[in-house]
Amino acid sequence: MTTSETHDPAWALPDSVEQQPDGSCAILCGKCQECATVVFPKPPICPTCLSTDIEVRRVSEGGRLYTYSVVHAARAGWQAPFGIAYVDFPEGVRVCGPLNLTQGADIPLDSPVRVLAGTLRTDASGKPILSHRFEVITTPGSHS
């Protein structure tokens, strides 16, 4: 108990993101081996065909910002303001997650998004809770 508290980072959603050796990150989802339905996060059973043969799959790069908000009134234990977004990936997966606001709070929808991993919040004891995060990819000269 004590060991796990001090050594294992706590994840808001275990197995939702994979960190590559080069530091880049990818969302992990589940793909049904019977009917190819893709679901985030990996489900215990396929909602389409009820197969339990679900494999973890790494989701491609190429996420797009479907929509987002800047949350000013959060639940207890959350430090506001923070960004939150729905990001669509080429596999047909839509993932909700925190959005970095390094480009400010006025972000064009459908912008390309990269996946990161980082601190989501800290729990009551001050321990960090980790999760996937999103950040809009800006190219030089793309500011409107």
Add this chain to the structure above:
Amino acid sequence: MTRPAIIGAAMSRFAKRPEVTVQDLGWPVVLDALRDAGIDRKDVNAVYTGSAFSGRLVGQRVLRPIGMTGIPVINCENACSSGATAFREACMAIRHGEIDVAVVLGIDKLTSLGGGVLPGQAEDWEVAVGLTMPALYAMRAKRYMHDHGVTAEQLAMVAVKAHRHGALNPYAQFNNEVTVQQVLQSKPVADPFTVIQCCPTGDGAAAVVVCSEQFARRVTRKPVWSVATELTSGIYMPGFRDMTTPEITVRGAKEIYELAGMGPDDIDMAEVHDAFTIAELLYYEAFGFCAPGEAVSLLERGETSLGGRIPVNPSGGLLCKGHPVGATGIAQVVEAVWQLRGEADKRQVQGARTALTHCTGGGIAGLDHGACSINILAA
């Protein structure tokens, strides 16, 4: 099969009333509904209760002080649609002749939660990464504004209209009119929403007496009929889904119109689930009061205001009347009953003969909403 009739309706004023227990919030409203119906408590065969945050045995706790015990009490939880679900269950039992008379109570006391954003289900994976109900609707708003070129000022107009109506309703939590500037300058909650664009937390109860057609004919000359009542749950769509088209309400609207043999042109007024400003716009389109993308234009032309073609939320809606979650679905029916009887005073929709009520909600990842219940009522 009999046609369910509503013969009694009552509600408390929606307000922050932390000093009142759920029990004491509820029983006076039940008695008021029975008095309005002109019947005795002994005539009631069953009580259906809807609440989302008031704990176990809500019905029994409320009914004990007035001695309505020893009868079936059915407590329903379906998030924001809890009260509406209880009403649907009562109508089903009456329609199929299982019972003759039911009381339906919707009730919740949100001040006991400490205020602010409603708690989410910790095991929901979107809640786990920070999603709140205002943020979910805010993201719908952001996409709708992007797709249809809607401005923050236009979105704020929904709250201005809600408060113009609510100012005329003595049962509303707020009775103040607001300007677009006041809406936009109020405290930010979840961009693009400021606090005046979000329904308030509060406490309240609403009750109706529902009965068979035969019973109604004996006791009243002014029954309000349940033409059709519909309940469904959201379809799980783990992939892409158009968040500007509320799946559960679009499907529910189609079903209720089919059940009633009616269309949008047959509806004289509606109480829809405007938990946040964007919601009302989405529901104009879902119910066919206007074409997709035309909601702002419908609002700006005044067609959904009192005196317009299809007044929406003459009560002030959730935004201004308030949203004690489980009470809302019944409060909508109460408003419709008063309107159809011509008893809505300063906010009366002139000549209203048919009304639609719509209660949906429950944030759950992958579904548009958890539950949605719709009624068409007629004088």
